[in-house]
Amino acid sequence: MRARVHGDRGWGIARVVFLALLTLFTLLPMVWMLLTSMKTQFAASQYPPEWWPRNVTFEQYFILLSPANETGREFLRYMFNSLWVSFATTVLSVMVAVPAAYAFSRFRFPGRNLLFYSVLLRNMFPAVVFLMPLFILMRWLHLVNTELSLILTYLTFGLPLSIWLLKGFYDNIPAQLEQAARIDGATRFQAFIQIVMPLSSPGIIATAIYSFILAWNEYVYALTFLNDKSKLTLPVGLQRFFTEYTTNWPGLMAASFITSVPVVVLFLVLQKYFVRALTEGAVKA
Amino acid sequence: MAEVRLVDIVKNYGAFTAVDHVSLTIADGEFVALVGPSGCGKTTSLNLVAGLIEQTAGDIFIGDRRVNGLDPKDRDIAMVFQNYALYPNKTVFKNLAFPLKMRKLPRADIDRKVRAAAKVLDIEHLLERRPRELSGGQQQRVALGRALVRDPRAFLMDEPLSNLDAKLRGQMRAELKRFHQDLHATVIYVTHDQLEAVTMADRMAVMNGGKLQQYDTPARVFSNPVNIFVAGFVGSPAMNLLYGLMEGANRVGRDGWAVELSAENAGRAARATGREVVLGARHSTIALHREHVAGAVPGRVYTVEPTGDVTFVHVRVAQTIVVVSVAPSVMLAIDDPVWLGFDQNKLHLFDGTTGDAL
Amino acid sequence: MSVSTAAREPNVFARIVRHRADYLYIAPALGVMLLVIGYPIYDTIYLSFFNTPPSLAMADKIFVGTDNYVRILTSEAFLDVTINTLIWTAFSTFFAFALGLGAALALDRQFVGRGLLRGILLIPYVISAVAAAYIWRWLYHSDFGVIGALAVASGITDRPINFLDNVDTSLPSLIVVNVWKEFSFAMIMMLAGLQTVPEQLHRAAQVDGAGVFQRFWHITMPHLKGVTLVTVLLLLVANLNSFTIPWIMTAGGPAGSSDIWITAIYQLAFERIRFGVASAYSVILFVVMMSMGYFYVRALTGKDEATPG
Structure with missing residues (x-):
């Protein structure tokens, strides 16, 4: 008996040490990003490095976020583009995924399983493989260099998971609730809007945040479909910055930080929904 | 209140026949129980009357109106479900008000009718609660209240007591019976529990394998079962x-x-x-x-x-x-x-x- | 006067007609998916048999049969890139899964700050891969990189290491970044899986005298089989498909030492503008992915697939 308790305590210590190391591994790179972003360019280019910035400066942040200078205007432009693309993708994803998930959950039409699993298979396809045909397609549709080309593509990234996740929610809402509503005088559509939709709102939030983060972070398609400087999204913009100001590491780190802030905040606030979005399907299987 | 009539109803699911040529007339103000083991077609029959599913063949009349193909909302019926189907995101008040709201009644009328129904069912003090904060018996009352607030032509009940504990079930049986007598309501009551049918119904329709076996008063079904199935199903202990x-x-x-x-x-x-x-x-x-x-x-x-x-x-x-x-x-x-x-x-x-x- | 007297066993066509309204709900989803997935698959396979002009004027393409495939499969670079891809995928997946499983096990009990810690560990997973790549490029920097400086300060080396510009260290360095970025994905998947292990079983086993390790082996692991399969498959797929980190950090270099299939395809297509060959390359990758997709759907659905729709 005592031996086991002792063993458990040994595991407990190992657990704490492991978690501490893992947290350091996770955090230190980001801490270094932050520290660097608050240094001057000169201070950043020291060997050995300045472990702690001697002269803390927010100069880089002022430059990036101020519309008064060229760099700031560009960066804010990228940020606005990213926001717009991500927001549009999110809204469209929900609008497309909700009815589809509902149909897959409630209706028994022929080909339902086949269609459902082919939608899921989207997760399997490498983005880069689709790049060429989509590039050709977008050229043909005259969508190259438009945000629409990205929105359309991003839509399909989040869609399979969104449909899968929401279907799980609808499966768990008893059909009798809708039946009751229909008997109480609602049409099928009213029953859906008034009864089912509010109950699936956690799923819709999870779907939305997942789509938003995917769209915000996407790089390859934005890199390929856009070349007009004013249309770029943040990840591509970040890369452009780097090629233009190769040695300005504090600036690049500040830009990386600003780029990460919206998704990290969104994620931390809505963590449980996001985690649910990622894990729902796998755990049920 | 109105008479409900099923005429030679058939419901197929692919090759499976859930309801097999059932004809049944429920008189105005009558309490009829549909009883049978699970899978006998009783709930399917009820859902057909409600319009939640559509029959393969046959006609359904509510009053003198043929309701084939009508949406549930246009059939003017009320239904109580086995798991109560209370809207979890709405308060009790809003649950009761929902059927009236859908029928676009003025707000003052809704308020009056909801409070009247709540009073009858003794749930006035629960109006601001949400369903999950209620006990099973209270939920049951709210479900009943939602059916009561308007004056439907018929009440359809799908095993409304089966989720209650034995003591509460006995109590609710008496209340349902009383409620039926006070309102002279037409009630179609689905149950797998022959005791509920025998104690409450004016007439009981025993079903098995999608077919109507016997349709008569509980006393006559008990004393003159038409076949071995009915004999074995009605009465406890069984014959x-x-x-x-x-x-x-x-x-x-x-x-x-x-x-x-x-x-x-x-x-x-x-x-x-x-x-x-x-x-x-x-x-x-x-x-x-x-x-x-x-x-x-x-x-x-x-x-x-x-x-x-x-x-x-x-x-x-x-x-x-x-x-x-x-x-x-x-x-x-x-x-x-x-x-x-x-x-x-x-x-x-x-x-x-x-x-x-x- | 009956409503509908459908045949007893309606054929598929009749059922489709009867359910026609249902398809409206999935039409937008299917439409988008067909446009952005169905068409590209077709087009990729089609183009893989052609020699495409650098102008991308597709009218001028020339049919070359299976030449593109032959050229890829017989080229010497293909073997190197394939080996790199295998190393990249296998090591990334292994370490991400191992760290993720360890973190999940360590987090699988209530303690103050657990939610916060989980959130912190997940940050690398939610930030943009571009930002992650630049953060690590800076950490790896050959002159001012903090890792190199730390290595010198602790006496491991006497000169800062040139991580990314060295054929021996470029690929392993990228794998570290990749593991940093995605281990927490495995962590939350496994954590969610752990939550499905019934507490009662652990109690019962404890009463029966099973130690920590035995409980893990006999109770936890069998429960995690399904989640493990899905997680590993998703990691494998994500790693086979990853582009951003290798591309931004080394772009396949130096001397192709960190080139993997995806970066090779991208270079072929968008730097050398040889869509035909790149398409053939894609189809090869595609076949690999599809065979994994088969296992993915099977793992995800389990017995569910057998239920008639």
Whole structure:
């Protein structure tokens, strides 16, 4: 008996040490990003490095976020583009995924399983493989260099998971609730809007945040479909910055930080929904 | 309130027939129970009346209106579901108000009607709560209230009591019966519990395998079951059924037991299509003797179940168990030899081949 | 006067007609998916048999049969890139899964700050891969990189290491970044899986005298089989498909030492503008992915697939 308790305590210590190391591994790179972003360019280019910035400066942040200078205007432009693309993708994803998930959950039409699993298979396809045909397609549709080309593509990234996740929610809402509503005088559509939709709102939030983060972070398609400087999204913009100001590491780190802030905040606030979005399907299987 | 009429209704799911040519008339103000084991088509029939599914063939009338193809919302019926189907995100008040809101009643009328219904059901103090904060019995009342707030032409109830505990169920049975009498409501009540049907319904429709077996008052279904299925389904404990063969003109028996039939019963047994005849006897119509009596069937006590005011004795007769009720004062031990005397006037006879009553 | 007297066993066509309204709900989803997935698959396979002009004027393409495939499969670079891809995928997946499983096990009990810690560990997973790549490029920097400086300060080396510009260290360095970015994905998947292990079983096993390790082996692991399969498959797929980190950090270099299939395809297509060959390359990758997709759907659905729709 005592031996086991002792063993458990040994595991407990190992657990704490492991978690501490893992947290350091996770955090230190980001801490270094932050520290660097608050240094001057000169201070950043020291060997050995300045472990702690001697002269803390927010100069880089002022430059990036101020519309008064060229760099700031560009960066804010990228940020606005990213926001717009991500927001549009999110809204469209929900609008497309909700009815589809509902149909897959409630209706028994022929080909339902086949269609459902082919939608899921989207997760399997490498983005880069689709790049060429989509590039050709977008050229043909005259969508190259438009945000629409990205929105359309991003839509399909989040869609399979969104449909899968929401279907799980609808499966768990008893059909009798809708039946009751229909008997109480609602049409099928009213029953859906008034009864089912509010109950699936956690799923819709999870779907939305997942789509938003995917769209915000996407790089390859934005890199390929856009070349007009004013249309770029943040990840591509970040890369452009780097090629233009190769040695300005504090600036690049500040830009990386600003780029990460919206998704990290969104994620931390809505963590449980996001985690649910990622894990729902796998755990049920 | 209105009459509800099902005319030769068929519902197929692919090759499976859930409801098989059922015709049923529920009179205005009548309480009819649809009973049967799960999968017998009773809930499907109810959903057909509600319009939640559409029949493959046949007509449904509510009042003098044929409602085939009408949406549930246009049929003017109310329904209470087994799991209550209360809207979890709405308060009790809003749950009750929902059917009125959907019918675009003025706000003042909604408020008045909801409060009136809440008063009748004694749930006024719960109006601002949400369903998950209520006990099972309270949820049940809210579900009933949602059906009551408007004046539907018929109430449809799908096993509304099956999620309650036994004590509450007994109480709600009485209340539902009272409610029906006060409102003169047309009620179609689906249950798998024959006791609910027998205690509450004016008439009961026994279903099995999608077919209507018998449609009559509980008393007549109890006393004159039309076939072996109904006999075995209605009554608790179930009717004892002895599967025998005609052994001569007035004797039924099989491996180790035999019952002499009265002249009248022998005449009925002679109508059987084959040699197989099933004897049916309710527990209360069988006399239990401690010693051999002429004409009685020998057996051994298998177990004894005292319930307080009556004791059920399970007696092993050859391969079958026969349940007999005796006064609690009768003391019996397991494996005691006993003799069972069947009351010829209350004996049911069924054709062993077709299952129909003889 | 009956409503509909459909045949007893309606054929598929009749059922489709009867359910026609249902398809409206999935039409937008299917439309988008067909446009952005169905068409590209077709087009990729089609183009893989052609020689495409650098102008991308597709009218001028020339049919070359299976030449593109032959050229890829027989080229020497293909073998190197394939080996790199295998190393990249296998090591990334292994370490991400191992760290993720360890973190999940360590987090699988209530303690103050657990939610916060889970959130912190997940940050690398939610930030943009571009930002992650630049953060690590800076950490790996050959002159001012903090890792190199730390290595010198602790006496491991006497000169800062040139992680990314060295054929021996470029691929392993990228794998570290990749593991940093995605281990927490495995962590939350496994954590969610752990939550499905019934507490009662652990109690029962404890009463039966099973130690920590035995409980893990006999109770936890069998429960995690399904989640493990899905997680590993998703990691494998994500790693086979990853582009951003290798591309931004080394772009396949130096001397192709960190080139993997995806970066090779991208270079072929968008730097050398040889869509035909790149398409053939994609189809090869595609076949690999599809065979994994088969296992993915099977793992995800389990018995569910057998239920008739």
